[in-house]
Amino acid sequence: MYVAPSILSADFGRLGEEVRAVCDAGADLIHVDVMDGHFVPNLTIGPLVVNAVAKASTKPLDIHLMVQNVPFFADLFLPLKPKFLSFHIEEEKHPLRLIDHIRKNGVSPAITLNPHTPISALDYIIDEVDMVLLMSVNPGFGGQKFIPSALRKISELRNLIEKRGAKCMIEVDGGVNGLNVAELDSAGADIVVAGNFVFSSNDYSEAIKALKV
């Protein structure tokens, strides 16, 4: 299992230090939640701060856009060359065009599904993306409770990927912890995002190790 700590739960007064600490503690990616106060009822960070995070990080960035006007925000973050740039399928009218644009900029395109959005929404997209991010909480905040129906969704997506011979990875975001990670693994997840579980622990290495099932 790859682990992507979400800096949403980090101490923002010591953000650089926090990013370096989770990198040293075994993080595979640094998950960055960009929220615009419209798509979700929370407002986080823009390219200025994310650029500082990129400089502090020894691991690739995994940028999760929770915004309206997705192409505008994508162009703000593409120059930072994250590993993944993901956006919500619920918000973008022309997802295939944007996926193509992200790839042409040398970044791996990823698509995100809210908890209520069915896997069938991916039917004509699955072959075009490098990763699907399944939300296992309603997006907007860290520290929420895992929504159990996400488990069935991971399995459904794993079946679809196998049936189609697609090469995309499955990432799960929201309410992930040391107790539910084994189930996520059996259902077929490749990457877990963890905010609260990692940053509220006293030992980042131990927390990340607990997620590497």
Ligand code: DX5
């Ligand atoms: C929620 C964000 C998540 C969040 C996860 O909208 O997309 O990445 O930081 O936090 P935890 O792991 O605390 O649920």
Ligand code: ZN
């Ligand atoms: Zn996220």
